Amino acid sequence: MSDSREWTPQAIQAEIDALKHKPGALLPILHALQDRFGFIPEAAVPLIADSLGQTRAEVHGVIGFYHHFRTAPPGRHVVQICRAEACQAMGARPLEAHAKASLGIDYHQTTVDREVTLEAVYCLGNCACGPAVRVDDRVLGRVDAERFDALIDELQTRPLEVIA
Amino acid sequence: MSVRVFVPRDTTALSLGADAVAARLEREARARGLALTLVRNGSRGAAWLEPLVEVETANGRLAFGPVIAEDIPGLLDAGLLDGDLLAGDTGHPLALGPTEALPWFARQQRLTFARIGLTDPLSIADYLAHDGYRGLETALTRTPQELVEEVKASGLRGRGGAAFPTGIKWQTVLDTPADQKYIVCNADEGDSGTFADRLAMECDPYLLIEGMTIAGLAVGATQGYIYLRSEYPLAKTILDAAIAHAEAAGYLGDDIRGSGHAFHLEVRLGAGAYICGEETSLLESLEGKRGLVRFKPPLPAIEGLFGRPTVVNNVLSLAAVPFILAEGAQAYADVGMGRSRGTLALQLAGNVKRGGLVELAFGASLRTLMEEFGGGTASGRPLRAVQVGGPLCAYLPESQWDLPLDYEAFAEVGAGVGHGGVVMFDDSVDMAEQARFSMEFCKTESCGKCTPCRIGSTRGVEVIDRIRAGENRAANLALLGELCETMEDGSLCAMGGMTPFPVRSALTHFPDDFRRPVEGD
Numbered sequence: 001m002s003d004s005r006e007w008t009p010q011a012i013q014a015e016i017d018a019l020k021h022k023p024g025a026l027l028p029i030l031h032a033l034q035d036r037f038g039f040i041p042e043a044a045v046p047l048i049a050d051s052l053g054q055t056r057a058e059v060h061g062v063i064g065f066y067h068h069f070r071t072a073p074p075g076r077h078v079v080q081i082c083r084a085e086a087c088q089a090m091g092a093r094p095l096e097a098h099a100k101a102s103l104g105i106d107y108h109q110t111t112v113d114r115e116v117t118l119e120a121v122y123c124l125g126n127c128a129c130g131p132a133v134r135v136d137d138r139v140l141g142r143v144d145a146e147r148f149d150a151l152i153d154e155l156q157t158r159p160l161e162v163i164a
Numbered sequence: 165m166s167v168r169v170f171v172p173r174d175t176t177a178l179s180l181g182a183d184a185v186a187a188r189l190e191r192e193a194r195a196r197g198l199a200l201t202l203v204r205n206g207s208r209g210a211a212w213l214e215p216l217v218e219v220e221t222a223n224g225r226l227a228f229g230p231v232i233a234e235d236i237p238g239l240l241d242a243g244l245l246d247g248d249l250l251a252g253d254t255g256h257p258l259a260l261g262p263t264e265a266l267p268w269f270a271r272q273q274r275l276t277f278a279r280i281g282l283t284d285p286l287s288i289a290d291y292l293a294h295d296g297y298r299g300l301e302t303a304l305t306r307t308p309q310e311l312v313e314e315v316k317a318s319g320l321r322g323r324g325g326a327a328f329p330t331g332i333k334w335q336t337v338l339d340t341p342a343d344q345k346y347i348v349c350n351a352d353e354g355d356s357g358t359f360a361d362r363l364a365m366e367c368d369p370y371l372l373i374e375g376m377t378i379a380g381l382a383v384g385a386t387q388g389y390i391y392l393r394s395e396y397p398l399a400k401t402i403l404d405a406a407i408a409h410a411e412a413a414g415y416l417g418d419d420i421r422g423s424g425h426a427f428h429l430e431v432r433l434g435a436g437a438y439i440c441g442e443e444t445s446l447l448e449s450l451e452g453k454r455g456l457v458r459f460k461p462p463l464p465a466i467e468g469l470f471g472r473p474t475v476v477n478n479v480l481s482l483a484a485v486p487f488i489l490a491e492g493a494q495a496y497a498d499v500g501m502g503r504s505r506g507t508l509a510l511q512l513a514g515n516v517k518r519g520g521l522v523e524l525a526f527g528a529s530l531r532t533l534m535e536e537f538g539g540g541t542a543s544g545r546p547l548r549a550v551q552v553g554g555p556l557c558a559y560l561p562e563s564q565w566d567l568p569l570d571y572e573a574f575a576e577v578g579a580g581v582g583h584g585g586v587v588m589f590d591d592s593v594d595m596a597e598q599a600r601f602s603m604e605f606c607k608t609e610s611c612g613k614c615t616p617c618r619i620g621s622t623r624g625v626e627v628i629d630r631i632r633a634g635e636n637r638a639a640n641l642a643l644l645g646e647l648c649e650t651m652e653d654g655s656l657c658a659m660g661g662m663t664p665f666p667v668r669s670a671l672t673h674f675p676d677d678f679r680r681p682v683e684g685d
Contacts, residue, residue: 026452065454066435084356089514125359128211128519141179
C-alpha cells in the first residue's frame, strides 16, 4: 500500500474542499475519501460536518446507510461475490461457501495476512455469465471454485522486488 | 489496407478475457507481419458468444466466438486476417459467419439497441455515422410542447418497471414553473438478471446523453444527473469520458449546437443501496442524504430534486427517445401490443445456454424467448422456474410460460415485466430457499422507514425458516400469508410492497418445496 493511502486531516480536508461546492456533495465526498484512503476514517466525520454545515450525526447516518462505505481499512484486495438470483441459478451458493471456507473468513472480514477482504454484493450486471465476482474494479464471469482458487493465488502472488 | 478487427470492451466481454484476446491478437499479428486495426467496440449483447471477435470484410462483419486468448494463433493460422476465414469459410469451430445473419440477432427487433457493438462507444464520429444525434437535431427545431406530444404519441412507458407513461411525466414537469428543473436518469440497475442499462451506457453512451438532452429541451431543464450504481465502475469511466467528449463537441454545455439552449450533465455514484433505485430514495441520495423513501405526493415531477420539478426516468426510457424523435412517434408506436408500445429489452440470465440482450416488440411469449433465443438451460437440465422482472417479481412455473410479454398480461396473473430481466432456474432449484432469499434481500436492503418492510422482512425470514424446519407448518404458512398481506398493503414503496410477490408465487406454484426436509434435519 502506498503512502498516499495514509490519511491525514489535511489530506481529508483537501478532498472535501475539492467537492463541497457541489449540490448534494456528501456522497461524492465520501466516495473520494474511500477511493483515496480505502475507507472513511472516523476523523473525517467532524471535518465533513463542519464543511457542509451538517451535524456529525447526519454524516454518520449517511455513512452507515450505504453498504459501499466502510469505516475500517480493507485488505489489499476487495473480493465481492454476487449473491443475487441470476448467480444463484448458476451455483453462487456453493461458491460463496467455498470462498468462505478456503479463505477462512466470513463476509465483511479480512484475511489475517491482510490480503483479501470478502464482501457480498447483489448484482454486478453480468447475469448471463454467472457466478460473477468482482475483484477491486475488475468483474469476472463464470467463476467456479477452481477459478476462484486460481484468482486468489494470482492475487497473493506479488512480483519479486528487484534490489539493484 | 489493414483489416479492422473488433474485440468488445464491455463488462461481460472483459469478465471472460477480452483484454487478453485483444493483447494476444495484436502481438501475434505483429509477429507474423500482418496488418490489423484493432477496434475496441461495445458488445452486441450476445453474452453467450463473448468475447465475440469480428473481422470487417467487403461483405460485412464476420463473427468468431466465444474466443479466448489461446484460440488466437489457431485462428490466424486458419486465415482470420488474410485467407479462408475471411472468405466466409465457417469450417473453423469458432467461425459463425456474418454476424447479423446469426438467427439470435436476425430475429431481434433492435430500435434502442440498434447501434450497440457496431461502434467504438466513445467515438462521436462513429455515433454520427450510425444515425446518432438525428433525434437531437430534430428536437432543436421543435417547441417543448411538441417534444412532449411526440413522446406521448409514441406510447413510451417507463422502462424501469413501473410502466408510467413517460410523456405524461414530462408534461407535468413542463407545466410546473420553476427557476431550475432537473432531468435525473435512474441508472441504479439493481435487479438481478438485468444488464440492459449497463450495456446501453457502456456500449452506446451518447444515446443516453442524447435522450437526456432532448428531455431537458422538452421540459426546460438545464441540469441532468445520471445516478449510477457503484457496482458499475466501467460504465462510470465510459460515461465520464463520453460527457467530456460531448461537451468538447458542443453537444452538452451552455449553447448546444449553437441553439442557445443549455444542458449540463454529471454522473453521480450510488453506494450499494438497492433501495436507491426507487425514485424518491434516489433523489434523497442525490441530495446527499440516506436513501429513505419519501411519501408521495408530492410527485417528483412537481417537487423532486432539491424541491424542484424533476423528470426521473430509467436509462432505457431516455434511450428510447432519440429513436422516437428521429423516426417519429408513429414508428415506435407501430410495434408492440395493447397498451405496451415499442420494444422491450429482455435480458436472458441465470441458468441459460444463450444468454444476453434480446430486444423484441412487446407481445412475444416467454417460452419463445427462453427456448428459441435462450436455447434452454446452461446446465442442460430441465427448466423449472423463471423469475421475470427482478427480485420483487414473481417466479413463473411452466403453466405461465406462454404469457405474452406485455405489462397488462403479466399484471393479470400477479406477475411483472419489471425491467425485463428473465432469470432461469433448472430443476435443482429449491423454491423455499428462493422465497427465503426474497425476504432476506428485503431485510438487507430495506431503507427502514416503514414498519411492514423493515420488520416484516425479518419476520418473513424467520417464519420461512420455521416452515422449512417443519415447525407448525400449517399455522406458519397461514402466518406467512398474513405477513405478505400486511407488507403488500402497508409498505410505503415497492420494496416491502412487492417482496411478497416472489414469496407467494413460490408458495402457490411450488408448494412441495416447502415440505422438503432441509439439510441437517
